[in-house]
Amino acid sequence: MATKPLPPHHDPAVDPMIDPVTGEFAVIAPGHTxxxxxxxxxxxxxxxxxxxxxxxxxxxxSGIATLFVIAVTWLVLKGVGVWGxxxxxxxxxxxxxxxxxxGIGHAGTLISAILLLFKQGWRNSINRFAExxxxxxxxxxxxFPVLHVGRPWLGYWLLPLPNTMNVWPQFRSPLAWDVFAxxxxxxxxxxxxxxxxxxxxxxxxxxxxLPLAKYVYGLLSLGWRGSxxxxxxxxxxxxxxxxxxxxxxxxxxxxxxxxxxVAALPGWHTTIFPPYFxxxxxxxxxxxxxxxxxxxxxxxxxxxxxxxxxxxxxAKVMLGTGLIVAYGYGMEVFMAWYxxxxxxxxxxxxxMFGPMGWGYWLLILFNIxxxxxxxxxxxLRTNVAYLFLLSIxxxxxxxxxxxxxxxTSLYRDFLPSSWGTYKATRWDYLxxxxxxxxxxxxxxxxxxxxxxxxxxxIKMMLPATKIHGIDAEETxxxxx
Amino acid sequence: xLVREGVYGLLAEFDTPGAMVHATExxxxxxxxxxxxxxxxxVEEAASALDVHRNRVPLLTLMGGILGLTTAFTxxxxxxxxxxxxxxxxxxxxxxxxxIIPAYEWTILFAGLSAAFGMLALNGLPxxxxxxxxxxxxxxxxxxxxxxxxxxxIDPQFDANETRAFLEQFHxxxxxxxxx
Numbered sequence: 001m002a003t004k005p006l007p008p009h010h011d012p013a014v015d016p017m018i019d020p021v022t023g024e025f026a027v028i029a030p031g032h033t034x035x036x037x038x039x040x041x042x043x044x045x046x047x048x049x050x051x052x053x054x055x056x057x058x059x060x061x062s063g064i065a066t067l068f069v070i071a072v073t074w075l076v077l078k079g080v081g082v083w084g085x086x087x088x089x090x091x092x093x094x095x096x097x098x099x100x101x102x103g104i105g106h107a108g109t110l111i112s113a114i115l116l117l118f119k120q121g122w123r124n125s126i127n128r129f130a131e132x133x134x135x136x137x138x139x140x141x142x143x144f145p146v147l148h149v150g151r152p153w154l155g156y157w158l159l160p161l162p163n164t165m166n167v168w169p170q171f172r173s174p175l176a177w178d179v180f181a182x183x184x185x186x187x188x189x190x191x192x193x194x195x196x197x198x199x200x201x202x203x204x205x206x207x208x209x210l211p212l213a214k215y216v217y218g219l220l221s222l223g224w225r226g227s228x229x230x231x232x233x234x235x236x237x238x239x240x241x242x243x244x245x246x247x248x249x250x251x252x253x254x255x256x257x258x259x260x261x262v263a264a265l266p267g268w269h270t271t272i273f274p275p276y277f278x279x280x281x282x283x284x285x286x287x288x289x290x291x292x293x294x295x296x297x298x299x300x301x302x303x304x305x306x307x308x309x310x311x312x313x314x315a316k317v318m319l320g321t322g323l324i325v326a327y328g329y330g331m332e333v334f335m336a337w338y339x340x341x342x343x344x345x346x347x348x349x350x351x352m353f354g355p356m357g358w359g360y361w362l363l364i365l366f367n368i369x370x371x372x373x374x375x376x377x378x379x380l381r382t383n384v385a386y387l388f389l390l391s392i393x394x395x396x397x398x399x400x401x402x403x404x405x406x407x408t409s410l411y412r413d414f415l416p417s418s419w420g421t422y423k424a425t426r427w428d429y430l431x432x433x434x435x436x437x438x439x440x441x442x443x444x445x446x447x448x449x450x451x452x453x454x455x456x457x458i459k460m461m462l463p464a465t466k467i468h469g470i471d472a473e474e475t476x477x478x479x480x
Numbered sequence: 481x482l483v484r485e486g487v488y489g490l491l492a493e494f495d496t497p498g499a500m501v502h503a504t505e506x507x508x509x510x511x512x513x514x515x516x517x518x519x520x521x522x523v524e525e526a527a528s529a530l531d532v533h534r535n536r537v538p539l540l541t542l543m544g545g546i547l548g549l550t551t552a553f554t555x556x557x558x559x560x561x562x563x564x565x566x567x568x569x570x571x572x573x574x575x576x577x578x579x580i581i582p583a584y585e586w587t588i589l590f591a592g593l594s595a596a597f598g599m600l601a602l603n604g605l606p607x608x609x610x611x612x613x614x615x616x617x618x619x620x621x622x623x624x625x626x627x628x629x630x631x632x633x634i635d636p637q638f639d640a641n642e643t644r645a646f647l648e649q650f651h652x653x654x655x656x657x658x659x660x
Contacts, residue, residue, distance in 0.1 A: 033625065034520060034624065034625030035624065035625045038520075038623075038624045038625065160555060160559060166563070166564065167564065168559040168560075168563055168564040169559070170560075170566060170568060171556045171559065171560055171575075171578055171579055171582060172560075172568045172571055172575050172578040173568075176582070177578075177581040177582055177585075180552075180581070180582040180585040180586065181581070181585050183589075184585040184586065184588055184589040187589060187592075187593070188588065188589065188592040188593075191592060191593065191596045192592070192596075195596050195599070195600075198605075199520075199521075199623065202623045203520070203623040203624060205619075205623075206619040206620070206622070206623045206624065207624070218608065219608075222600065222605040222606035222607070223605055223606050223607040223608045223609070223610060224605065224623070225518055225610055225612055225613070225618075225622060225623075226518045226519050226520060226622050226623055227516050227517070227518055227603075228516060228517040228518070228519065228522075228523065228526045228527050228530055228532060229516065229527075229530070229532055229535075229603070230603045230605070231519065231521075231522035231523070231527070232522070232527050232532055232535055233535045233537050233599045233602050233603055234522070234599060234603070235522050236535055236537040236538060236599070237537050237541075237595045237596060237598070237599035240537065240538060240541045240591075240592075240595040241592055241595050241596060244541075244588050244591050244592045244595070245588075245592070247584075247588065248585075248588045248592075251581075251584060251585065251588075255581060255585075258581075455520075456520060456521040456522075457521070459520055459521040460521045460522070464496070464497075465497060465521070465523075466498075467497055467498040467501055467523075467525050468498055
């Protein structure tokens with residue numbers, strides 16, 4: 001049924017996944033009770049029979065993560081010279097990957113915070129693992145600037161810490177702003193994620209059979225007992241964290257875009273960068289949520305909790321943000337012409353038809369042509385296999401977007417005498433692929449040891465929560 | 481006023497949130513005040529029935545935000561003007577527009593941490609021990625699919641026999657005594 005489209009004459013009585021009232025896909029499949037939700041989600045964590053596929057996945061992913069360890073070890077032994085970064089292409093893979101990973105994280109915060117504020121109930125099924133995705137993506141992203149400084153063991157110099165040299169950060173630089181933006185983002189994401197899991201850890205504590213599991217989840221649950229007074233403060237705190245994460249997530253990619261936009265380089269020095277970076281981040285992030293959600297819902301049989309409705313909605317968000325990204329691309333070209341700046345126009349011409357022009361057309365194909373021409377059709381938006389492939393296409397496309405921005409602006413700047421080229425080395429590739437292994441390993445550990453779908457939030461969406469016989473007028477009065 | 485030593489209260493278990501809320505409202509009307517509901521997810525009607533409307537998490541968050549803003553802004557000003565003055569392309573030492581961005585981030589950082597840890601602190605968490613965990617049925621359902629109302633022995637209205645009889649009229653699955 002997952003691949004079935006919804007014709008207008010569709011009979012809701014036939015397909016249980018169609019809501020008979022709205023004619024839309026149901027957010028969660030009918031028939032769930034409080035008990036069944038608890039059982040279904042906690043079983044994945046508490047089972048003594050870990051699926052073999054999980055072990056297989058972890059072995060492959062951690063094998064790839066080993067490449068990361070090797071690449072970092074070699075980098076630390078030899079220095080950043082093992083990378084392809086040089087003058088003029090001084091930023092290279094390190095910054096491309098940094099921006100790519102952190103952009104992926106943004107969808108998690110969008111789902112957990114912005115969609116909460118907009119009361120999008122469907123987000124409840126996917127917010128937990130989208131938040132986990134955010135954190136692991138930020139972990140991978142954070143590696144690159146720290147390694148790029150050359151002596152990562154001195155990375156703490158980026159922070160405003162008192163030191164015997166009496167040297168302090170320079171707060172007029174966007175690179176210093178980055179440190180604040182990314183560290184705040186990482187901290188708040190972890191806190192939001194953990195606070196969200198506390199009641200579910202309480203459920204796991206109460207369901208666990210193994211003494212060790214009882215003990216560990218008992219510690220993690222902080223003694224949560226579901227008291228109403230606690231719940232009310234908890235709800236207030238969640239809402240406030242969502243309200244704070246919303247401007248935060250918008251600021252993080254804005255600040256990252258300042259790294260480029262504040263520079264005077266053609267192709268970077270543009271005011272469209274902040275909104276266009278944020279939209280691109282959410283675009284790629286939703287693609288990554290789909291890349292993760294589609295195999296996981298299949299593997300753990302969560303199709304009744306992460307339904308076609310979710311996939312359809314995520315595809316719609318991708319369509320919306322993709323259109324903003326397309327507008328950004330268009331505006332870049334227009335402004336390069338309209339500015340009447342010789343350098344800007346040359347940069348754009350070189351970006352399209354220069355030695356690395358293939359990268360530009362690849363990103364147009366992957367980010368604009370394929371997704372934005374196809375996502376209009378509900379048939380394709382609800383086709384799980386197509387969405388999975390498309391999500392990978394967009395992830396690749398968004399990586400090329402950052403590649404094009406970083407490389408084609410740097411290697412052809414104002415003076416032809418300082419032109420050069422950029423070629424990544426095997427260590428660049430190894431490190432990048434290694435972070436993918438690290439990301440996947442962390443994610444697999446998360447789905448095994450933490451509740452991947454928030455049980456308490458799913459329960460709030462069940463019909464059994466409806467309370468009859470309460471004086472409605474009284475409630476209205478009180479809330480007013 | 482029959483209260484046995486070492487009793488925390490009487491815990492009534494319900495199958496539906498509606499039954500629990502109904503009992504809570506009745507208990508409040510009967511004059512009980514020291515009571516609490518325990519549910520697997522937030523039940524707003526229970527909060528109304530308990531007359532719990534406000535909390536101080538927003539105030540703490542606001543204070544955290546103001547603290548973060550002032551901390552970051554004064555720190556940057558002190559570093560850039562006094563501790564380590566640098567001439568960056570002739571810009572003034574007190575380049576306040578540039579300082580807004582880290583100050584903005586720390587406003588969010590401090591406010592967010594205050595919201596999260598303030599909520600835990602006001603809730604008295606972490607609290608590994610609580611008398612309710614002594615009740616045999618509490619951990620079987622409180623975080624899963626059952627709804628509990630606990631009338632606490634500290635309430636002046638509390639009477640071991642009368643309160644039990646009072647709770648039993650609401651079709652509770654069970655009413656058990658919770659030991660301290």
